[in-house]
Amino acid sequence: MVTNSLLWTTADLLVMPDDGGWNRHEIIAGELFVTRAPHIRHQSAAGRIHVYLENWSDEHLSGRSFETPGVIFTPNDAVIPDVVWVSNERLANGIDQSGHFTIAPELVVEVLSAGEGNEQRDKSVKLKLYSQYGVQEYWIVNWQLRTLEIYRRTDAQLQIVATLLVGDTLTSPLLPGFSVLIDRLFM
Numbered sequence: 001m002v003t004n005s006l007l008w009t010t011a012d013l014l015v016m017p018d019d020g021g022w023n024r025h026e027i028i029a030g031e032l033f034v035t036r037a038p039h040i041r042h043q044s045a046a047g048r049i050h051v052y053l054e055n056w057s058d059e060h061l062s063g064r065s066f067e068t069p070g071v072i073f074t075p076n077d078a079v080i081p082d083v084v085w086v087s088n089e090r091l092a093n094g095i096d097q098s099g100h101f102t103i104a105p106e107l108v109v110e111v112l113s114a115g116e117g118n119e120q121r122d123k124s125v126k127l128k129l130y131s132q133y134g135v136q137e138y139w140i141v142n143w144q145l146r147t148l149e150i151y152r153r154t155d156a157q158l159q160i161v162a163t164l165l166v167g168d169t170l171t172s173p174l175l176p177g178f179s180v181l182i183d184r185l186f187m
Contacts, residue, residue: 008032009075028129030076033121038113041186045143046082046111048185053085053107056178063087063106070100071108073133079126082141083109085175104134106174111141127151131158137174146186 007030016025026033038046046067053065065085072078084105086094094103108130110122122140130138131153138151138158146166151158152173164170168182 006030007076010072010078011075013078024080026079028077028079028121028125033125035113035118038111039143041143042082042111042113044187045141045185046109048187049109049111049139049141050083052180052184053083053175053178056175057085060175060177061088064091066105069105070098071105072096072100072102073104073129077129077133079129081105081108081126082111104130104136106136107139107172108135108137109139109141111143114144127158131156137172141185143186146182148182148185 008027009030010027012032013025013027022037024035024037026035050065050067057064063086065083067083068080069084070078070080071084078100084101085107086101086105090103090106094101096102110126112119112122127138134153135158136153140149140151142148148164148170149160150162150164150170150172152161153159164182166183166186170178170180170182170185172178
């Protein structure tokens with residue numbers, strides 16, 4: 001995390017030098033967060049979730065899943081979640097000319113990166129951000145502990161409803177008929 005008194009915007013990111021993809025730059029409430037490329041196990045869990053969501057989407061034709069999309073809520077709130085699922089309705093009207101989401105996907109998935117700061121960002125800062133902008137469901141995946149926390153929108157905010165462990169089955173009211181054993185996400 002880089003801390004200073006100015007508010008960062010998406011325009012600032014456009015003039016930053018290219019680092020070859022080694023870092024991920026996100027802005028939340030005008031604060032710049034820079035994280036390194038994730039661990040291969042992190043990428044594997046995100047990739048497997050994306051595949052399961054995309055397979056479900058292919059069968060039901062009600063939306064799409066994307067890995068590491070840009071989501072720009074405002075110039076001061078722009079993030080890159082690991083995986084999102086968005087309905088066809090939101091997808092039709094929620095993409096800018098550069099291919100970034102300008103609306104909240106219904107489902108956002110973040111896979112935790114190592115480090116207390118990274119965990120705090122996903123479990124607190126991003127949870128508040130996604131609540132504020134209308135995400136319906138938020139999954140926080142811990143590939144090291146092999147767990148998945150589910151947050152769902154209740155009373156206009158995301159609240160935890162379950163922590164799934166190996167042996168449990170992941171389902172979602174957003175995705176009727178979607179079902180995957182947690183074990184399958186960490187192979």
